[in-house]
Amino acid sequence: MATLKQLKTFIAVAEYKKMSEAAKRLYISQPTVSQIISDLENEYQTRLFERFPKELKITPSGLLLLESAREIAASHEHLEQSMKHANSLRPLRIGATLTVGNTLMGTLAEQLSLQSPDIDVKVFVDNTQTIEHRMIHNELDIALVEGIIVHQEIMTEPVLEDTLCIICGKGHPFAGRRSIAIEELRHQNFIIWEKGNGTREIFENIMLHSHIPFTTKWECSSRCGIVDAVRHNLGLGVLSWRCAAEYEEKGDIFICPVENVSMKRYFYLCHNHCHPVTSQMQEFTELVKKIK
Numbered sequence: 001m002a003t004l005k006q007l008k009t010f011i012a013v014a015e016y017k018k019m020s021e022a023a024k025r026l027y028i029s030q031p032t033v034s035q036i037i038s039d040l041e042n043e044y045q046t047r048l049f050e051r052f053p054k055e056l057k058i059t060p061s062g063l064l065l066l067e068s069a070r071e072i073a074a075s076h077e078h079l080e081q082s083m084k085h086a087n088s089l090r091p092l093r094i095g096a097t098l099t100v101g102n103t104l105m106g107t108l109a110e111q112l113s114l115q116s117p118d119i120d121v122k123v124f125v126d127n128t129q130t131i132e133h134r135m136i137h138n139e140l141d142i143a144l145v146e147g148i149i150v151h152q153e154i155m156t157e158p159v160l161e162d163t164l165c166i167i168c169g170k171g172h173p174f175a176g177r178r179s180i181a182i183e184e185l186r187h188q189n190f191i192i193w194e195k196g197n198g199t200r201e202i203f204e205n206i207m208l209h210s211h212i213p214f215t216t217k218w219e220c221s222s223r224c225g226i227v228d229a230v231r232h233n234l235g236l237g238v239l240s241w242r243c244a245a246e247y248e249e250k251g252d253i254f255i256c257p258v259e260n261v262s263m264k265r266y267f268y269l270c271h272n273h274c275h276p277v278t279s280q281m282q283e284f285t286e287l288v289k290k291i292k
Helices: 004-016 019-026 030-044 060-084 098-103 105-115 128-136 198-209 223-231 241-249 279-289
Strands: 049-051 056-058 090-096 119-125 142-145 154-168 189-193 215-220 236-240 254-256 264-272
Touching: 004 019, 004 030, 004 060, 019 030, 030 060, 056 060, 090 098, 090 105, 090 128, 090 279, 098 105, 098 119, 098 198, 098 223, 098 236, 098 241, 105 119, 105 279, 128 142, 128 154, 128 264, 142 279, 154 198, 154 223, 154 241, 154 279, 189 198, 189 223, 198 236, 215 223, 223 236, 236 241, 241 254, 264 279
Parallel strands: 090 119, 090 142, 189 215, 189 236
Antiparallel strands: 049 056, 142 264, 154 236, 154 254, 154 264
């Protein structure tokens, strides 16, 4: 019977496709990882990975084990969290992407704490890619994200509509205009979010679909950094309207509506399908769905 340590090691190898990388992430030696995979293959009398020079490829038998391994790991993590708080509060670990964290999560956490004081809320804010990684590894119970989730293990539900907008500084030629054509964005300099960010991914898809090349001048993990660079006329920015509106009201930037191009997107509630849906997750979901 496989141990929990063996299953967690196997999950890491399946995700990173290299034993060396899995060993690095788990803080154990590569020979230990290799031995664990070998022991599992001997235990179940089947090949779990095909070995190639640059990476490992999981086999059909490996995929079968992976599904069960993730369910077992999720159940164990849920048990750990439940027992730690058996005589006290209901724990809830919420993930939020940067736009959500900057505009909505404070209000949501406050309202949840007021209506259900027995819920112990912990919030983790990062880009979509990192939030997704933490959900796969059962480090979060639920998340509200703005980007595209790629892992099929993560269940997603669109809950809030949002709009991206192009912003510019007072000295930019677009400043004060009622609208711009998407062709005018060709070869413009942009200050955009770092890779892995949902807003960046959606914007890049819009530009790619419209066949509009642009120059990434700055990459930033902070909306304040993006706004400051735009305010100094160092390029255009891309933000959620929820983020940009307050800066436009103060006169720091201008929002530039793009003609005949939909920049709408959704925020998604997500959770790992292996993770049991708790009462606190349900309460958070209901709260999010009340927001306009």
